[in-house]
Structure formats: structure tokens, C-alpha cells
Amino acid sequence: MKRHVPLWALVLLLGLLGGGAAQAAYDYRLQPRQIAADTWLLEGSTENFAEGNGGNIVNCAFIVTEAGVLVIDSGPSRRYGEALRAAIGEVTEQPVARLLLTHHHPDHVLGNQAFTDVPIAALAGTTELLREQGEAMTENMYRLVGDWMRGTELVLPTETLQPGVFEFGGHRLRLLALSGHTGADLAILDERTGVLFAGDLLFHQRALTTPNSPGLDVWLADLQTLEALPWKLLVPGHGPLAADAAPFVQMRDYLGWLDALLRGAAVRGEDMNEVIRAPIPARFAGISLTRYELIRSVSHLYPRYEAQALRRIDQ
Amino acid sequence: MFRLVCLLCLLLGAPAWAAEIDPQGSPMWQFHRQRLLGTDPVRFDARVVVRAPPFAEDARQVPIEVDARGLGRPVRRMLAWAELNPIPHIFTLQLQSPRLQPFLSVRIRLEQATLIRAAVQTEDGVWRVGSAHVEAAGGGCTAPSVVRAQPGWEERLGQVLGGRYPRGEVDRLRLSVAHPMDNGLVGGIPEFYLERAELHDAGGERLGRLELFPAVSENPTLGFELRGGGRTGLRLRDNNGNEFAAEL
Numbered sequence: 001m002k003r004h005v006p007l008w009a010l011v012l013l014l015g016l017l018g019g020g021a022a023q024a025a026y027d028y029r030l031q032p033r034q035i036a037a038d039t040w041l042l043e044g045s046t047e048n049f050a051e052g053n054g055g056n057i058v059n060c061a062f063i064v065t066e067a068g069v070l071v072i073d074s075g076p077s078r079r080y081g082e083a084l085r086a087a088i089g090e091v092t093e094q095p096v097a098r099l100l101l102t103h104h105h106p107d108h109v110l111g112n113q114a115f116t117d118v119p120i121a122a123l124a125g126t127t128e129l130l131r132e133q134g135e136a137m138t139e140n141m142y143r144l145v146g147d148w149m150r151g152t153e154l155v156l157p158t159e160t161l162q163p164g165v166f167e168f169g170g171h172r173l174r175l176l177a178l179s180g181h182t183g184a185d186l187a188i189l190d191e192r193t194g195v196l197f198a199g200d201l202l203f204h205q206r207a208l209t210t211p212n213s214p215g216l217d218v219w220l221a222d223l224q225t226l227e228a229l230p231w232k233l234l235v236p237g238h239g240p241l242a243a244d245a246a247p248f249v250q251m252r253d254y255l256g257w258l259d260a261l262l263r264g265a266a267v268r269g270e271d272m273n274e275v276i277r278a279p280i281p282a283r284f285a286g287i288s289l290t291r292y293e294l295i296r297s298v299s300h301l302y303p304r305y306e307a308q309a310l311r312r313i314d315q
Numbered sequence: 316m317f318r319l320v321c322l323l324c325l326l327l328g329a330p331a332w333a334a335e336i337d338p339q340g341s342p343m344w345q346f347h348r349q350r351l352l353g354t355d356p357v358r359f360d361a362r363v364v365v366r367a368p369p370f371a372e373d374a375r376q377v378p379i380e381v382d383a384r385g386l387g388r389p390v391r392r393m394l395a396w397a398e399l400n401p402i403p404h405i406f407t408l409q410l411q412s413p414r415l416q417p418f419l420s421v422r423i424r425l426e427q428a429t430l431i432r433a434a435v436q437t438e439d440g441v442w443r444v445g446s447a448h449v450e451a452a453g454g455g456c457t458a459p460s461v462v463r464a465q466p467g468w469e470e471r472l473g474q475v476l477g478g479r480y481p482r483g484e485v486d487r488l489r490l491s492v493a494h495p496m497d498n499g500l501v502g503g504i505p506e507f508y509l510e511r512a513e514l515h516d517a518g519g520e521r522l523g524r525l526e527l528f529p530a531v532s533e534n535p536t537l538g539f540e541l542r543g544g545g546r547t548g549l550r551l552r553d554n555n556g557n558e559f560a561a562e563l
Contacts, residue, residue, distance in 0.1 A: 140452050211372075269480030269487045271420040271538050272378035273366040299372035306536070310476035310491060313549075314561040 026148055028056050028080055030087040035241060036193040036233055038064045038171070040091060042075075042084065046206035046239050046288040049076075049107070054148035055141060056080060058107040061197060061235055062088055063190065065169025068097025072188065072197050073237075074111030074120075076141065078152040081111025098168070101157060102199030102237065103182045104129040105209075106137040112155035122157035123177050125184025129212065130156055161186065174229070180219025182212040187226055194232030201226060204239030204247040205286060207293035208254065210300045216259045223251055239288075250287070257281060258294075262302055266309035272298050335359075339446055341430055343398040351394060351404065352434055352442050362386045363445030365395070365433045374425045374455030376532045379405075379447070381433040383417035384540075386443065390417040392436045397530055399429035401456055402498055404528045411521040413542075415514065416485060420538035423530050424455035424498070455532075459502060462495040462533045473551065473559035481544075488514075488539040488547060488563060498529035509535060509553045517546040 032040040044058040055076030062071045062084075069088055074081045088096060099115040101122040102108055109130065112120055122130075134154040142149045163177040174189040181200045188197040200209070201222050213219060227248045234242045265275045276295045284290050337344040338359050348357065362385035371377045381395050394407040405423050417435060428451045434442045462468050471493040480487040492509060499506040508529040514522040527535065541547060551559040 143452055269478050269482075269489050269538075271380060271489070271536075272422075273368070273380045273420065276368055295368050295370070296372045299368070299376065299378075303376075306489075306491070307476065310478045310489065312474065313477035313490075313563045314473060314475040314559060 026054065026079055026150075028054055028083045030056075030080075030083045032062070032087050032091050035061075035235070036190075036195050039190065039193055039195050040064070040088075041235060041241065042087065043240070044107075044238070048289055048292060049141065049144040051146045051148070053145070054080070055107055055110075055145040057238065059235060059237055059239075060084060060108075060111075062096075063168075063171060064092045064094055065097075065171055066094075067169030068095050070168055070171075070173075071096060071099045071115065073102055073108040073199075074099055074115055076107040076110050076145070077149050078111065078113045079148060079150070081114030084111055085114045100161070100186065100188065101126055102186045102188075102197065103184060104133065104137075104212075105182065105200065106134075106141050108199070108237070109134075110138060110141060110149075110152050110154070113151075113153060116155060119159045120155065120157045121159035121161045123163075123184045123186050124160045125177075125179075126182075126186070127157045127160065129182065129184060130154065176225065176229075178222040178225065179214055180216075180222035181208075181210075183214050185222070189229050189231060191230075194230065195235060196226065196229060196231035196233070197235045198226055198237065198247075200237035202234060202236035202247045202251060204234075204236040204242060204250065205288060206238040207284075207287050207289045208251065209293055210297045213300065215304070216255050216301070220252065220255055223248055223255075254284060254287070257284075258297060258301075262298070262305045266302070266305040269309075272302055275302060339430055339448075341398060343430075347396055347398060347403060347432065351396060355436065355440050355442055357434070357442045357444055360386070360435075360443035360445060363433055363435050363443045365431050365445050365447040367431055367447045367449050369448075369450060371425050371428075371449050371451035371453075371455065374451050374453050375458050375461070376422045377425050377449060377451070377455065378420065378422050379431055380420040380538075381418070381435075381445075383433075383435040383443070383445075386417065386435065386437065389413065389438045390435050391438060393417055393419060393433065395419075395421075395431065395433045397423060397425060397429050397431050400424070400426050400530055401500060402528060402530045405431075405530045406528065407526040409524045411523055412516075414516075415523040416540035416542065418538075418540040419525075420536075422532040422536050424458075424532055425449060425451045425453060426456040427451055427453040456498060456530070457500050460495050460497065460504070460533060462493070463497075463504070468493070468495065473557060475549070475551075475559065475561035477549075477561060477563040479547075479563050482540075485540045485542050486544065488541055489537070490539075490549065490561070490563075491534055491536045492551060492559070493534055494553065496529050496531055496533045496535060507553065507555055509551055511550075511552045512537070513550045514539065514541075515548045515550070517548070522547070 172191040366380040396403040497507040
């Protein structure tokens with residue numbers, strides 16, 4: 001008698017195959033690139049968050065030392081954090097020893113779940129901001145990049161970093177507590193290699209974001225502090241590496257333009273809808289997402305400029 | 316097809332508005348149209364411009380601008396609503412003088428992504444409708460008050476910041492009024508919002524009367540355009556009977 005494969009078995013088989021395909025579709029394919037002695041970079045795209053990129057628009061890095069691996073930022077999702085951990089394992093047999101977070105934005109911290117077995121360190125202000133905004137930011141990431149986020153939950157830092165020198169496995173790391181991007185921004189200079197991990201105080205070829213910025217003047221002052229450090233290689237939070245000051249030049253130019261635009265618009269009595277349509281200078285054509293980020297920055301910053309330009313008129 | 320629908324409507328004795336085809340294809344069109352515009356005729360008109368950002372970066376403060384200056388004819392009333400908001404109606408502006416231009420900018424709360432509609436009634440009684448879509452993560456109508464979290468906000472209640480900006484033949488008037496605009500949807504705080512603003516000139520001539528609804532954001536920010544110079548007075552009233560006055 002001829003035996004038929006039962007229907008349920010076919011369904012199960014198809015389900016398994018389908019599931020496998022879905023898993024493969026959510027592979028970040030992270031490829032660490034060595035950028036200096038002991039130092040590896042995972043460079044994200046300069047796009048916006050999208051289902052096509054899984055939120056991998058960010059630069060994460062790690063330093064391999066004799067005391068274990070020091071990781072800088074954990075990426076946008078649990079899946080990214082796990083992929084980052086696996087990618088580190090391909091490069092070195094040293095165990096991961098510690099995770100440092102540059103700031104609280106979701107693309108830098110939502111891979112934390114893959115590092116709960118090691119200390120997760122951040123500035124006190126970063127932990128505070130994560131406590132306030134982390135849940136809402138995580139929800140928004142599900143909206144923006146969809147199923148890539150599956151299983152992602154907020155994990156708060158377990159250690160508070162103090163600014164100053166941090167000796168780790170033979171690397172002298174200078175930690176700077178700055179504030180121009182979010183109010184609590186960590187920059188890390190590895191004095192042994194000269195690599196400056198600037199976090200999102202530096203964007204390069206990608207428009208900067210301002211949702212928590214205390215002011216563009218604060219940010220400009222931070223850039224001056226960073227540029228004066230004895231760095232040899234710049235790792236921006238977003239965009240390509242640089243061995244020269246190009247990212248600083250671009251940041252200052254862009255911040256100066258944005259500040260003048262908002263100030264001028266407020267003096268002319270423009271409303272937000274006029275400001276978001278302002279022409280963007282041709283010299284910024286190579287910077288990704290300028291219009292999109294201008295719309296966001298106007299929402300974040302313009303009310304402060306308006307309040308300065310208006311005067312009391314009640315009787 | 317359109318003609319067929321019209322014919323069917325006529326045959327079935329349906330009111331004329333049943334034949335309007337909303338170019339946005341929104342299921343909420345008829346509901347708000349009947350409630351806010353009544354039985355007056357409606358035309359969708361590209362000269363009624365609603366400007367808004369493509370997405371709401373802050374759903375508690377979404378800037379919109381309604382501009383019907385392109386119609387080039389007298390306007391009686393302008394109103395705007397956000398279709399999917401729990402409180403859809405944003406404002407109704409009655410234009411009481413030809414000096415006041417059919418233009419208003421205001422910031423609003425959005426609870427979710429939605430169409431923003433503006434309807435402008437010209438002197439022939441026809442409502443001319445424009446719209447814009449705003450993408451949003453949402454939550455703007457139910458987010459905790461920022462104003463109420465600031466110590467001393469009661470003392471600042473009704474303070475008005477303003478500016479007057481000449482732009483060729485017209486002056487841009489901008490106002491920002493300190494008020495929490497509580498919409499009754501947050502933390503058991505009842506409705507407490509500015510419901511009326513009246514503009515008049517130095518001689519007391521009425522220019523316009525603006526009705527506001529708590530879809531308008533905290534610390535309402537308003538922009539008008541007015542032909543002719545001179546001082547302009549502003550009278551404000553909230554739903555608790557507080558009255559405020561300003562001049563610019």
C-alpha cells in the first residue's frame with residue numbers, strides 16, 4: 001500500500017524552512033575591520049532607521065586587550081548585540097570584559113542584552129536619561145525597524161563611569177564627560193593607539209541629530225575640546241573614519257549654519273513650517289539625511305530661538 | 316464612474332454631498348464633513364494649502380499652517396481638524412475684516428498618524444478643502460503636560476509673547492500664550508484651555524475671531540497675517556473664564 005506523507009508533516013516542514021529563511025533575513029552580517037593595533041570597528045550605514053537595515057546605522061567598536069575585550073556601544077537591537085558578540089569571538093579568544101556606552105540613544109544601547117554577564121558602564125547622566133526615555137525609545141525602534149527588534153528589551157547600565165583616566169589591559173583610556181549631543185556624552189581617547197571614539201559628538205557625512213541637545217553652542221564647545229586632544233584616528237558615532245580633521249570641519253560648518261538659520265528665521269518671524277523648507281547649502285550635498293534631520297532639529301531647537309526673538313506683549 | 320455615482324445619488328434623492336469623492340479616500344471624511352461643515356457644498360481645492368512636516372518629531376507640538384491666500388477671494392471662515400485625533404477639531408477662524416488674510420499657523424497635538432484637513436468657506440458659501448498627511452509615532456494627546464511640570468506655571472498663565480514682522484504689504488503677527496491647554500485626557504486633569512482669541516485694531520474694529528480646541532498644543536503658538544499697519548489688540552479667554560489681553 002502506498003504511504004502518503006501526512007499533511008501536518010508537510011506543513012511542519014514548510015514552517016521550519018520558512019522559519020530558517022526568516023532567521024537568515026535578520027542577519028546583520030557584521031564584519032569587524034581592524035583600524036588600529038588591537039582596535040576593531042563595525043561600521044554601520046549612514047541611512048535612517050529602516051526595515052531594510054535593521055537599525056544598523058551606527059558605528060560600534062571593540063579593543064582587544066590582555067584583560068579581555070572592551071566593547072564600545074552595543075548597537076540597535078538584541079539581535080545586533082548577539083551578532084556583535086559572535087563577531088568578536090571570530091576575531092579573538094579573549095573574553096568580553098566590559099561594555100562602555102557613549103550615550104543613551106537607542107542605536108547605541110539596545111544590544112545590551114547580549115552583555116549582561118559583564119559590567120555595562122556609562123556616565124551617570126546616560127543612565128538617568130535611559131531610565132526616563134529608554135522604554136519609549138525602544139517602542140519607537142520597533143515601529144521603525146520592525147521584526148529586527150524581536151526580543152529586544154531595555155537593559156540599564158550597571159556601572160557609573162567617572163571622567164578621567166581609565167587603565168584597562170595596558171591601554172590608557174582618557175574618558176571625557178561632555179554634553180553637546182544628549183546632555184551626557186562620553187568620548188574615549190585611547191592614548192596607546194591615538195584612536196578617539198567620539199560617540200555621536202561626531203557625525204561624518206551624515207546629518208547630526210539633536211533630540212536631547214542642550215544647545216548648539218554647547219556642542220561647538222565640545223568639538224573644540226575633542227579636536228584639541230592628541231588623536232590620530234577619529235571614530236565618529238555615524239559615518240566613515242577619518243585620520244584628518246575633516247569631521248570636525250564639517251560638524252562646525254553644519255552646526256554654524258543650523259544656528260544661523262534658526263536665529264535668522266526667528267528674527268524674521270517664521271513659523272516652523274517655513275524653517276523646515278529652508279534651502280540647504282550645496283556644500284552639504286554629500287551629507288546624508290540633511291532635510292530629514294533639519295525637520296527634526298527645527299522641532300527640537302526652534303522654540304528656544306523663538307522665545308528669544310519674541311517679547312512680552314500682555315497687558 | 317463618477318457620473319454614474321452622481322446619477323445614482325440624484326435618483327436615490329441622496330444629498331449632494333454624498334457624491335463628493337474624497338481624493339484622500341479617507342473613511343473619516345463624511346463623518347467630520349457632516350459634523351463640522353454641515354450641508355453647505357464642498358469642493359476639494361489645491362489652493363487651500365495645509366503645510367505640515369511629513370512626520371511628527373514631537374507629537375505634542377506639530378506645526379501646521381493653513382494658507383488660502385491663493386484663492387484670491389474673500390473668505391468667511393477657516394477651520395481645521397485632525398481626522399484621527401480623539402479631539403479632532405483644531406480651530407475655527409472667522410474673518411471679520413478684509414485686512415485679515417486667510418492664513419493661520421498653529422501647533423497641535425497628534426495621537427496618531429493622520430490626515431490634517433482645512434476647510435475654507437468663501438463668500439459664495441462653498442467650503443474649499445485642502446489636506447496634508449502627517450506620519451506619527453503618536454501619543455501627543457495623552458502625554459503628560461510639560462507646562463504643569465514647570466514650577467510657577469500658574470503665575471505665568473496668560474502671559475503673551477509676541478512679535479510683528481512686516482512682509483511686504485502684510486504684517487506677520489506671531490503670538491505665544493502661556494497656557495497648559497489641558498484636554499481632559501491626561502491624569503484626571505479636567506479640560507482647561509484657551510477657547511477664544513479675538514483680534515481688533517486700535518480703533519476697536521474687529522478683525523477676526525478664533526475659536527480654539529484642546530487639539531491645540533500647550534502654550535499655543537499662533538501666526539496671523541494682516542494687511543495694513545497700526546497697533547493690533549488681542550483678547551483671550553479660557554474655558555474657566557480667565558481673560559487675558561495683549562497688544563502688538
